[in-house]
Amino acid sequence: MLLKGLKVVEFATYIAAPGAAGILGDWGADVVKIERPGGDDMRHVFADAKSELGANPTFEMDNRGKRSVVLDISKPQGREAVARLAGEADIFLTNVRPAALARAGLDEASLRPANPRLIYALVTGYGLEGPDAHKPGFDVTAFWSRAGVARMTTPKGEDPFLLRTGFGDHITSLATTSAILAALYEREQTGRGRLVQTSLLATGVYTVGSDLAVQLRFGRLASNRSRREPLNPLANFFQSQDGRWFVTNPRGGSVDWAAMTKAAGRPDLQDDPRFASGRLRKENTAALTAEFDAAFAALPWTEITRRLDEADLVWAPVQTPAEVAADPQVEAAGALVEVEDGQGGSWPSPAAPALFPGVPQGPRPAPPALGAHTAQVLAEIGYSPQEIAAMVEAGAAA
Missing domain, CATH: 3.40.50.10540 (Crotonobetainyl-coa:carnitine coa-transferase; domain 1)
Incomplete structure (x- = not known):
């Protein structure tokens, strides 16, 4: 080690x-x-x-x-x-x-x-x-x-x-x-x-330095908003038809605007005068959030994930602790380590968040x-x- x-x-x-x-x-x-x-x-x-x-x-x-x-x-x-x-x-x-x-x-x-x-x-x-x-x-x-x-x-x-x-x-x-x-x-x-x-x-x-830096520089900072009125209507939590939550976090500017509307099954939103620019989308954030809410709520989870991935959008499921524990990507990322139980077995535990390729990750002795x-x-x-x-x-x- x-x-x-x-x-x-x-x-x-x-x-x-x-x-x-x-x-x-x-x-x-x-x-x-x-x-x-x-x-x-x-x-x-x-x-x-x-x-x-x-x-x-x-x-x-x-x-x-x-x-x-x-x-x-x-x-x-x-x-x-x-x-x-x-x-x-x-x-x-x-x-x-x-x-x-x-x-x-x-x-x-x-x-x-x-x-x-x-x-x-x-x-x-x-x-x-x-x-x-x-x-x-x-x-x-x-x-x-x-x-x-x-x-x-x-x-x-x-x-x-x-x-x-x-x-x-x-x-x-x-x-x-x-x-x-x-x-x-x-x-x-x-x-x-x-x-x-x-x-x-x-x-x-x-x-919270990214936000606090704004406070220190300008003497003020926008408050955090509910998901119904987000600062950026494309960066938000949405729910599928079958009740699964997910979050989207678009790249800067209008890069992902068209892809997002298509993934939601609403490419017509691109022609809506309320949402014709980034400034207008922010001004009408509640209305656009409602449109996306309705659109995603009409789609099953598997279809949403397929569309988001095909569009190469930045998104993630909102997982419960049980889902995190069973997520194969969590294990693949090295986020878990086995801990010996002293009886020939082991249990998983959160790992120190760094990997050193070639260095064994575990198992670790019990406390x-x-x-x-x-x-x-x-x-x-x-x-x-x-x-x-x-x-x-x-x-x-x-």
Whole structure:
């Protein structure tokens, strides 16, 4: 694997930072996950339904293939062990709030002298500077709401809605992985590591950056509209006779106008004076949407897909999660990876979104049981069996 030999110490919970460590692990890094007694909160996300489900896919996705070590940093021995692990790591990745890290002597300034080559990666809600830097943040607060994503996504006049689990977190995971790899490249040139920092807020701003750039440049931005009055009547969601939804996204200008009318079975719309130009089509967007709605609603799904493909239009079905899971193109694109179940079988899970032709994609080892590797990892950094036993007895390790 590409990152074989790279040592990552993850001291983090929830999704954004563990997701970044998970990507690095998928690409070959050795990831040691430090957990407090009781474990990462995401271990318990399906706790109420444990007897029913018997698995925790949300945790499993971001933590497959890692090694779990339980250390209690409220105790001196636990803090010392975390520092020793960081002292031998290439990357120390955390989303613990900076003030707590400083109190424990696990901030970048404290760890740097023992390991000048360390990449210290810190994921926060709101960054390290400013009046709200100290605040806790989740993706629904810092990424979705504070960064404007929720408002820009909600159609005008509608109430804001919550995002799905880990949406902003996983985008931040990608940003964090990119930052870490950039710092590793710099270290190759300088021989020294550095602090890298990402935040849910900054990732949210970048995610809606194309629109926000308009706001920043012109001081205003058009609101998102309902599908009945789209900004571009050709870029919209439509429904077939048999109830299947799909979306079209035409190329710029009037390139796809004629092809779209023919695919809908309404080439006569090209001669309709209401739609004679791109400007008029935007002015009469509600009327044109109604025409397309009626046209596509009269056609079966198989006929619509045939016409759209023959016209080489840019379109896609609106799929349910079950349909995504069964879509052969999802598998062909490398979007899924098999995870071992420890009993000779495996299950599919979302993959890190990059392929390296010639490098095997999987299968990946199962996520670790809580503290499954505490003794092994502590022994690797020089703790004797007696010292490990004493730490467990003192409650500093488990």
